[in-house]
Amino acid sequence: MSDTTTLPPTDETTDVNPVGGIDQAVGDFQYKVDYEFDAGTGLSEETVRYISSVKKEAPWILEFRLKALKTFLDKPMPTHWATTDLNNIDFSKIRYYLSQGQKPKRTWDEVPDDIKKTFERLGIPEQERKFLAGVEAQFDSEAAYSNIKDIVSKQGVIFCNSTEALREHPEIFKKFFGKVIPTGDNKFSALNSAVFSGGSFIYVPPGVKVAQPLQAYFRINAENFGQFERTLIIADEGSEVVYMEGCTAPKFSTSTLHSAVVELVALKGAKIQYITVQNWANNVFNLVTKRGVAHEDAEIKWIDCNIGSRLTMKYPGVVLKGKRARGEVISIALANDGQHQDTGAKMIHAADDTTSVIVAKSISVGQGRSTYRGQVHIPKHLKGCKNNTECDALLINSNSRTDTYPAITVRGDTHSVQHEASVSKVNEEQIFYMQQRGLTEAQAMSLAVNGFVNDLVRQFPMEYSVELKRLIDLEMEGSVG
């Protein structure tokens, strides 16, 4: 089934970014950076061996990586259902490993003024601005956040980067690693499995409720800010944890491919909330696999906000493995000119009385394109499963395009499934009404967009929702011609 609202279709083979705007100015800045350890460009067995040896990994990890490489090379590009723009990724030109210890040779003075202004307007703290602009290789925020780390470690929580975790906690890591998302899940999860570095590892012991959200942000450095991070979060029985990653600042990026894998495991009665806000430069292919397994009475909630990038493909999922497990995906995507947000959610019901909720809102601006793909699977032998899916699209100006591909497979007759979809437009009359009250056209548009996502943004932590609002303001400013 496909509900398509199409105004002139975009030609996928000639992908251009035709319209300038602040988002573009924000997105496209890059510097040439020299790195201390560098795997060079291109992908081969040698690259994978190099990465593994630099990281001084155990033999089983190297083996895992090499197997994954083979899977990656064997798998075709999924262009039978996804956009053919994927064929434009040149894997031979990508650097697969950049280590820490890089020393960029530029100063704050060399950072373009508009970038500085953007940081200022987004309210990014001074110290972080330098890192984001590539002036500083490492953003050392350990001091600022170290008491959070102290507090959680007193509760027995392990919170470190995945390289460290592989060395220091191999017994827990190995037990869950690659189990939620097998290497061969898709071509890009295989790629990540071959070359991963960075990302977080969290283990929360039984019954522990982590009071404050844990942030990836507190450890940002060259590696964590990389392209192929791997995150694994395990919430043991009855525990609770909230994790936040990303930030609204445009990312300094040396690469055009970001392909992360995030695995969550919520054991009996545990709760995990995973919050992402990302604003990619619009030359970036952002192809991420995120999935969690919720055991009996467990809850997993993904809150995912995607702004920017050339192409984002991301469908956070929950496998509802135990009775009464609950999965939720809240997704916001904003596609501006030259961008394609292909996002959605997957809910795999595998036990009785499981519940899943999907709320997806997309905004297409100018020639931006949004696609929603949802998969809900409820097999015949189960009883009492519920799914509620709502996907709403907002179009701003007549060139926008949005598509909805909901795949809902429900077998058995004791289930309850609801699906609602809507497409609306910010119309001229609304904009005029707001302008008549003294708001500029850009202010009016961003108010309309903020209104559209308001009920979802309220679920974000305070500082994220404030940043998100500012970011939408900036995006709308660039879209008014």
Added chain:
Amino acid sequence: MSSLEIRDLVVALTATPDKPIVKGLNLTIKTGEVHAIMGPNGTGKSTLSKAIAGHPDYQIISGDVILDGKSILEMEPDERARAGLFLAFQYPSEIPGVSIANFLRAAVQARMAEGEELDATGYYKKLYGKMDMLKIDRKFTSRSVNEGFSGGEKKRCEILQMAMLEPSFSLMDETDSGLDIDALKIVAEGVNAMRGDKLGVLLITHYQRLLDYIVPDFVHVMYDGRIVKSGDKSLALELEAKGYDWVKTELAAV
């Protein structure tokens, strides 16, 4: 004292510039005055108000609109609004997800100098004061602008915005339409409370009824894109008694 001067104004739909709707209209409103424009449907009353506010569907073919000696025709709709022009819409738009409190706050903020911060406590104090005046429940502020509002609620919301934004000139387009008598009285009370030497009002209405509650200083009859007759409030009563056909016949006789 401010003045809003409409000079030989000719307005057409942007799509059909060769078919004027307003055909050479002259009118000067000063602050402190309430003018009513009456006329049959399709005579260009609403077009006039929207064109003055800068609606993109309308194009000014010739003539001028002058606010305090300065033409506003080159200004964007939001600039006109900030210059002191308010349009109370006949059909106000819905803005899903944006609360009245936040919407008005943005509008108030838009009138402040760059870098100036809105005083939230003062803002809410003022807002609640105006709401009390208009007998609007406090819960109203958290509802999305006009979404799911009754006709009466929409009009009261327009008056509330007018009260908060304190324009020097308010164009009120068929503010009485869709109102029952109680709602009409509340709206009229609100407008009357705002009357004074800082506000000029242009009431656009089809019926005399509204003018029982908001008594105008001047009444103009609009017909076929022009003002064909002006007078004081008694003209409205005369119109009510004799009907618009009376104007037509009179015009034909001339």
